[in-house]
Amino acid sequence: MNNHEIDFKLHGDDMQFVEVELDPDETVIAEAGSLMMMEEGISMETIFGDGSSSSGGGGLMGKLMGAGKRLITGESLFMTTFTNTSYGKKHVSFASPYPGKIIPMDLSEYGGKIVCQKDAFLAAAKGVSVGVEFQRKIGAGFFGGEGFIMQKLEGDGMAFVHAGGTIIKKDLQPGEVLRVDTGCLVAMTKEVDYNIEMVKGVKTALFGGEGLFFATLRGPGSVWIQSLPFSRLASRVFAAAPQTPGGGSQGEGSIAGGLFDLLGGK
Template sequence: GMSSGFKRMLTGQNLMVSDYSFKGENGSGVVALGTDFPSKILRLNLQDYDGKIVCQKSAYLAGSHTVDIELAFAKKFTTGFFGGEGFVLQSLTGEGEVLVKAGGTLVKRELKIGETLRVSSGCLVAFTKDVEYDVQMMPGFKNVLFGGEGLFVTTLTGPGIVWLQGMPPDRMISEIIRRVGPAGGGLGIPIPMGGGGAAAGDAGTD
């Protein structure tokens, strides 16, 4: 319904979604999907992760009709107040497969109970439901001033699995603008290509 559509919009998706169904009497059909940005595509079966994955805003690409896309908010007030895009997340629940997009190198990391991983904001792609998510201020004045990673970092605490991306789209766009300049001049720009489609997601996450 419309209410579900507006909720999807808050997570960075379109108001409407397209459904593709095979109507033939036998055999199967093929649907080709792509992203609006050079990306790797991570293929996940929700049943392998207790029926739920939490993703960064706009990370969801496609999924089975049995998958629900819902809003998920950071639990801590500090995350919402300071974390920017990290405040609103996508909760993918149900049964079946989902395709999630990521830029640059894709890394899968399993966290033990109580183990904490600190990552640059924007590099998070997805995590399993038991991972604790927060955004914290970068410690140390020198780190804030000269670290180049911004004022805040994302912290992920296990147990669970997290997926990270090496080149978030916003960061790549900023790098292009920095190298080319607002007037469009400058030298050539090395652009990392994700490539590989769903197969890259299967092979590049271990």
């Protein structure tokens, strides 16, 4: 086994966090800003890329190439490692950034590779490679939106993926096709063939209330679907927020509205 073997426990329901148990010298990697808490005896270090052999090979240039790929997905060049430098078991916890579920995935059970949305990765055992999965088809490349640029998690250790709302796992049979809103696709196994297709029908595209494109997934393989993509939640919140000419929001019962009234605003 090339990856560190870590134990974990999930806490919570809709606002989950994962507690990882580290034996001495075991390490877990995580996205910057995902740390919730950690016990004494765990050391933090900021590294280029993900610290795996695939991204760190070839000296400095290899590390720069591995970290540079993360810029394509909109992630930071750096990741953080948490290593147990003491003698006993220690615990470190990582929290999800918005309401949803954390999906633990043992990569060794899925052929050593999972493809996921670019912002879904939360944490993983050291040795798991976090790279970019390029879509081969030009149509998906230009019009894929959220579903185009995806991450690939490779290795034989544990990885933790986060998604919004309720998560459902569907096992597709050979040749079985599932059409999904591009933002609702969370992850899939490497066997699944996927493409981005345009919604047929001008009326459907213009007045249907959905995006112009959806992801077409063809089995065999497993896919994970989320009911509430963060982009959908953010757009609804933004649309519902009352706007003032100055760009701020003023509403009944809001702090901004109260200050506006207090200062004699009309």
